[in-house]
Amino acid sequence: MNDPIVVSQEPVLLVGGAHGDNAQLLSLLDEVTTVVAADSGADWVRAVGRLPNALIGDFDSVSDETRAALPPETVHRIEEQDSTDFDKAIRSISAPMIIGIGFLGGQVDHLLAAMTVLARYPDRAIVLLGEHDVVAHLPPQIGLPLELGTRVSLYPMRPVTGISTGLHWPIDGLELSPGDRVGTSNRADGPVSLTLHGPGMLIILPVSERHGLQQALAQADGLWPAL
Known part of the structure; x- marks a missing residue:
């Protein structure tokens, strides 16, 4: 794993760009103290009246308005194009568990890429939520x-x-x-x-x-x- 950008002793909420149920997102935001946005996931967090603690990604989809609303020290650009923003965020977070939302809806290719990333990190406890399902990689x-x-x-x-x-x-x-x-x-x-x-x-x-x-x-x- 890279040197982490975000370090937490508690579960971290990671928000992706496949916007879904605002009420579900708000409920999760109330559960956690640390929120990370993967690229345009920051737009969804801002749309419900909050701001993430960190923004990570290649910034090919997050709006200029949202980036400008964030303190510069919370904005972390990773420019390489060989991995998804979900992957970039996962490898930049050190936490006992990552709860992800905004990765199971939207385009099917993005969903499949998220499943691939889950399989790539069997040493991490990651739970992905959609409006109907919850997905995780199983431990032994x-x-x-x-x-x-x-x-x-x-x-x-x-x-x-x-x-x-x-x-x-x-x-x-x-x-x-x-x-x-x-x-x-x-x-x-x-x-x-x-x-x-x-x-x-x-x-x-x-x-x-x-x-x-x-x-x-x-x-x-x-x-x-x-x-």
Whole structure:
């Protein structure tokens, strides 16, 4: 990871440019003390009457008006074009957890790029929220306090095996991979536990499960090594 631009001992909110539900953003802004905007995510934060603590990106989409509204010391331009603004921000933040909003809506190519970045940082606890879903990269082991019938989708970004309890369709003995078998639209028969044999597995849950997922990630016994 680069020398971090933003350092926090608490979860950091990272706001992207795929603007969504203002009420959802305002609720998150009230939960955290440190807010980072990835490029035009700063426009969304400003549109709801707030300003981020830091702006990170290549600045190809953030408005001049928003940049001018921010103190110069909070504006951090990373000009290289080999990575997304989401990636630039992730590698510039040191925090126990990053909660991201504004990355799952908008263009499909941007969404796919965000999923790729999640898989690139298996050593980080990152939770992405949309209006309907919450997505995270799974650690080696996790327990989720889900209720009967909760939608659970597992999406591998590379070949992954593992074992499960509490899933209606267990993953034991299966190899999941993006080019073959995936685990979408499974469901919980009650609390779910997952043990993965390698990194690369994303979990997608209803956004109502966000707090439970965050708590489970915080309590997980270690993450994967950095790639």
